[in-house]
Amino acid sequence: MPTSPELCLDFETRQIHAGEMIDPGFGARVGPIYQTAGYLFSSFDDAEARFSGATAASVYSRSENPTNAAAGRRLADLEGGVAGIVVGSGQAAIAATLFALASSGDHILATENLYEGTKQLFLGSLTRQGLRVEFVPESASDADWAERVTPRTRALFTETIPNPKNQVVDLERLAAIAHRASVPLVVDSTVATPYLCRPIEWGADIVIHSTSKWLAGHGAVIGGAVIDGGRFDWAAHSDRFPQLTTSPRAGVSSFVDRFGTAAFLAYLRTVTVLEYGPTVPPTSTFLLLHGIETLSLRMERHVTNAQQVAEWLERHPLVAGVDYPGLPSNAFHERAKKYLPKGSGSVVSFDLAAGRPAARLFIDALRLISNMTHIGDVRTLALHTGSTIHGRLTEPERLAAGITPGLIRLSIGLESARDIIADLEQALGAVHRGTDAPGHA
Numbered sequence: 001m002p003t004s005p006e007l008c009l010d011f012e013t014r015q016i017h018a019g020e021m022i023d024p025g026f027g028a029r030v031g032p033i034y035q036t037a038g039y040l041f042s043s044f045d046d047a048e049a050r051f052s053g054a055t056a057a058s059v060y061s062r063s064e065n066p067t068n069a070a071a072g073r074r075l076a077d078l079e080g081g082v083a084g085i086v087v088g089s090g091q092a093a094i095a096a097t098l099f100a101l102a103s104s105g106d107h108i109l110a111t112e113n114l115y116e117g118t119k120q121l122f123l124g125s126l127t128r129q130g131l132r133v134e135f136v137p138e139s140a141s142d143a144d145w146a147e148r149v150t151p152r153t154r155a156l157f158t159e160t161i162p163n164p165k166n167q168v169v170d171l172e173r174l175a176a177i178a179h180r181a182s183v184p185l186v187v188d189s190t191v192a193t194p195y196l197c198r199p200i201e202w203g204a205d206i207v208i209h210s211t212s213k214w215l216a217g218h219g220a221v222i223g224g225a226v227i228d229g230g231r232f233d234w235a236a237h238s239d240r241f242p243q244l245t246t247s248p249r250a251g252v253s254s255f256v257d258r259f260g261t262a263a264f265l266a267y268l269r270t271v272t273v274l275e276y277g278p279t280v281p282p283t284s285t286f287l288l289l290h291g292i293e294t295l296s297l298r299m300e301r302h303v304t305n306a307q308q309v310a311e312w313l314e315r316h317p318l319v320a321g322v323d324y325p326g327l328p329s330n331a332f333h334e335r336a337k338k339y340l341p342k343g344s345g346s347v348v349s350f351d352l353a354a355g356r357p358a359a360r361l362f363i364d365a366l367r368l369i370s371n372m373t374h375i376g377d378v379r380t381l382a383l384h385t386g387s388t389i390h391g392r393l394t395e396p397e398r399l400a401a402g403i404t405p406g407l408i409r410l411s412i413g414l415e416s417a418r419d420i421i422a423d424l425e426q427a428l429g430a431v432h433r434g435t436d437a438p439g440h441a
């Protein structure tokens with residue numbers, strides 16, 4: 001029972017009701033987990049009709065499951081898109097999107113500051129399979145961006161708030177650059193969530209999430225999502241996207257003809273996801289839906305805690321710098337005010353002036369805060385990314401990406417800010433005792 005957008009309900013209401021499904025059997029108020037591989041066909045003719053797509057009922061859970069479909073509808077609603085799908089992980093969402101848009105020999109433009117796993121996917125498997133991914137500094141001039149576009153370019157890929165350094169991107173400008181290049185802007189908006197920023201409102205065409213982070217929000221599931229903004233004019237760029245604009249086989253019209261503005265998502269679901277199979281278990285989606293129901297409340301607390309922690313860290317004598325756009329001193333503060341008026345997310349990174357030895361002392365002294373790789377948990381997490389996520393890079397590569405030897409990434413959770421800060425304070429005390437920290441009296 002999808003909620004009609006005409007009702008213009010508030011975000012807080014839609015996160016609970018949009019796209020919800022009422023169980024037809026028992027009237028269960030909470031959407032059930034449809035833990036089933038397949039679906040009974042009522043007759044010979046019904047089976048044929050469902051396979052042909054003439055009847056829009058589920059056939060097989062690899063690409064169509066009612067629990068997963070409810071989450072896809074809800075996320076599409078919250079992002080202001082026309083259709084959405086949930087898949088097995090954020091990585092799967094990115095890979096599937098690019099497999100749907102591009103073929104071997106095609107070219108993808110991407111901003112330079114991206115989640116490290118995405119960079120590895122782009123430079124690893126996607127490159128090996130024949131895609132050419134070109135990273136461009138976001139600050140490149142319009143002319144520099146335009147020069148990189150080729151007839152084989154198929155997308156411009158970026159992130160709303162790249163972690164760990166939180167260099168908030170200028171979505172409006174990137175959308176204009178993508179559209180001048182005749183390609184969609186694809187935005188991984190994991191760190192912002194639709195509560196803090198909705199990229200489609202700024203011109204993005206496709207939004208991706210790792211739902212493993214704030215959307216599910218409790219550190220218990222892995223999942224991803226793709227949302228179709230429904231605005232990109234595929235038909236006007238038939239040379240670049242023939243998979244959407246030409247007939248797939250005799251007697252069948254194109255995805256654009258059959259699905260209109262939702263053509264991309266229809267292709268992603270019925271071709272890419274069906275063929276590659278990056279399916280998410282409906283049990284995970286059940287937890288995701290529960291997380292989304294409280295998204296606004298959790299994000300409000302995440303960002304107020306993060307702001308307080310960032311302000312506290314900025315004043316600490318052992319801390320050489322804090323990367324949080326909510327701080328007026330931050331280089332991305334003006335952009336954050338424009339794109340993230342409700343708060344700048346809850347990744348707060350900071351640089352220990354005394355470098356790697358200080359980072360080791362700090363991490364090993366933490367008591368409340370968990371030393372682990374993940375973000376968007378209810379728990380506060382800390383990670384020295386230079387020796388973990390960015391451990392494979394060379395030192396010059398790390399420094400070029402701003403990953404200094406003392407950089408610590410925090411994902412601020414929902415504990416009390418006082419308790420989070422107390423743990424940071426005692427761990428920084430251990431750093432002070434263990435190093436001749438510069439700048440400390």
Ligand SMILES: *Cc1c(COP(=O)(O)O)cnc(C)c1O
Pocket residue numbers: 089090091092115117118159188190191210211212213222223224375
């Ligand atoms: C975690 C993350 C991913 C990958 O998501 P998984 O669910 O871990 O596969 C992609 N992009 C961003 C920005 C992330 O934080």
